[in-house]
Amino acid sequence: MKITGISTHVVGTPWRNLTYVLVHTDDGLTGVGETRMLGHTEALLGYLREAELNHIAGSDPFAVEDLVRRMKYGDFGRAGEIVMSGIACVEMACWDIKGKALGVPVWQLLGGKVTDRVKAYANGWYTTERTPEAYHAAARIVVERGYRALKIDPFGTGCLELDHDATNYAVSLIEAVRDAIGDECELMLEMHGRFSPATAIRLARELAPYKPAWIEEPVPPENLKALEKVAGKVDAPIATGERIHDRIEFRELFDSQAVDILQPDVGHLGGIAETRKLAATAETHYMLVAPHNVGGSVLTAASLQLAGCTPNFKILEHFNDFADAEIKHVVTGAPQVVDGYFRLPEEPGLGVELDTDAAAEFPQQRAHFDLWAEGWEKRDPTGSA
16 A cells, blocks of 8 residues: 555634645545644645655555654754644554554554543633633533533733732632532643743642642743752642654653653644654653643544553543534544543544545634733633643
């Protein structure tokens, strides 16, 4: 079997473009992959056009490792977000083809399942008025839908510092959410890498009574010494990793032991197998894995395949129930959350298909995400970038 070519389909939303890649073969099998871009969609499409000519067309879709190696190193450049995201789309599509050809789900090809279901946490649910009352009501809806975990960024437009009034307001939002969901639900706190170590430590201590399941990206991800400082003075677990695009670059996080939960993005880290390798290394350091997952349903499906065969997998982020109502029909067979969990799929490949006609209804947009703009929580249905 050989790859004859690829086709790309961009589904636009106001805050992100979802890029789907179909990998076509001479056997008639087609696989699908996906990534999510914020402001770099054209660059991604340009890379994929060149990669199709240089590496993809004519390749064996079963030889995933070889294709990834050539796409990553074959042009003698340093692979960053664009390249690793392009690789991810093609890589997960190849796994989809392989599973379909063999009649088994992808998790079966990666060592077999270690669980029948995967816990989900809700994100994108708080696109409402930024008041304790509105957040309480929105959080109640999340729980009523069966979720037993959710994430929130309550810090408004804070950057490096957060003054007394803004801190008290953030605490009031968290208090309202915790009251709405009860003690039995997990509550993750997102800081979006916006604070200085001193501010992050102070906020974590003030929010400790509300029992956060983790503190996410408390400081900018570029400075691991700053993260170590926070980790050494905060009792809550620390989570980070969504803005690291090569598993080799996680080495310093492993060495520092400054993180408890790794959050690789399958759509930016080179795909399913690359993330599986990272998770195996994390297991030897007693770290859990909870992938960053703010794309569409194909990315959710790919992350779910990884979850099924990963012993140290904690939980899977889920936006599709709250941010993607208009585009849900673009992907058929999309994973569903029931009583707070995904069922591990049994369908061959990834278990999902792209409806290209439906995708064409949502052309590429000038997607915009501005964390520090007033009222961004209302305009942009995001809880994580």
